[in-house]
Amino acid sequence: MTSWYRGIITALVALGLIGTGTGSVVGHAASTTPFGPERFTSNHATYVITTRSTYYRRIWESAISAWNKTGAFHFRAGSKSRAQIVLGTASGSEATTMGGDVGLTDFRAVGDYFVKVDATLNPTLFDEYDYSRSDDLHVAEHELGHTMGLAHNPSKNSVMYYRNRSVGIQKVDIKGVILRYKTPAGQSLS
Numbered sequence: 001m002t003s004w005y006r007g008i009i010t011a012l013v014a015l016g017l018i019g020t021g022t023g024s025v026v027g028h029a030a031s032t033t034p035f036g037p038e039r040f041t042s043n044h045a046t047y048v049i050t051t052r053s054t055y056y057r058r059i060w061e062s063a064i065s066a067w068n069k070t071g072a073f074h075f076r077a078g079s080k081s082r083a084q085i086v087l088g089t090a091s092g093s094e095a096t097t098m099g100g101d102v103g104l105t106d107f108r109a110v111g112d113y114f115v116k117v118d119a120t121l122n123p124t125l126f127d128e129y130d131y132s133r134s135d136d137l138h139v140a141e142h143e144l145g146h147t148m149g150l151a152h153n154p155s156k157n158s159v160m161y162y163r164n165r166s167v168g169i170q171k172v173d174i175k176g177v178i179l180r181y182k183t184p185a186g187q188s189l190s
């Protein structure tokens, strides 16, 4: 029903700015959530929330606060025109283009450094699948994981499991972000 990874694949193909198989892989570590070759230049970035819904604004704010509390990365409020990360919700018509995705993250990167990242929640599907508030929050935390450069974790005990709905940010996810920003852009962890 949900296909989390599609957004990232779409971004890779559609933008064509990131070659596949270019970076080296630093190794396999099941105890750390994997990450791709792209990252911000440092472990902080500015964001703006564009949704008109008060409910979903608070969901994004809660997810940001949860990640900021980990200390691994800092999201800071920025201006609408200059923020590096744009957090929104899909309208009913936009939701149809998202197919089975309850959340989607698209990015533009230059030289494996993120320039602009867009993360979108899909309230239409949340309603259809009867997601609770905490489910919605976990999807927002998952998409924020992508905005920092995290990839999917094959383990269900990670906020980055591809169909995660019930699990919040775990130690493995925090370790993934810390290692992502200790590891140069261009290298990934699978």
Ligand SMILES: [Zn+2]
Pocket (backbone or CB within 6 Å): 004, 005, 142, 146, 152, 162
């Ligand atoms: Zn995902």
